[in-house]
Amino acid sequence: MPIIVTxxxxxxQRKMKLGDLAERVDLTPPNLSILKTGKAKAIRxxxxxxxxxxxxxxxxxxxxFAPDPDP
Structure with a gap:
């Protein structure tokens, strides 16, 4: 997929743990992990x-955005 999640x-860079961020944005750690690993297909x-x-x-x-070399 040409969209890379960083x-x-x-x-x-923020020295923040995934669990702390998940709590702050009211998401479950597993759902935020799916986004972090680039496995999510969409984001609201x-x-x-x-x-x-x-x-x-x-x-x-x-x-x-990193386009695929062969369209």
Whole structure:
């Protein structure tokens, strides 16, 4: 998939644990883990907003587009 989730990088930069973030944004740790590992197929804008608010970042800090080499 050409959308890369960089939540793990942002968490490391903020020295924050996944469980702490999950509690702050009112998500279960397993659901946030699915997003972190790039296995999620979608994300709600409300979830993205909550992540950005708690991590003090922009959506582009959490998501990156990397096109497939062969379309």
């Amino acid at each position: 939540l793990d990088v942002v968490l490391a 804008f409300s979830t993205l907003e909550a992540l950005c608010r708690e991590l003090d970042c922009q959506p582009g800090d959490l998501l990156r």
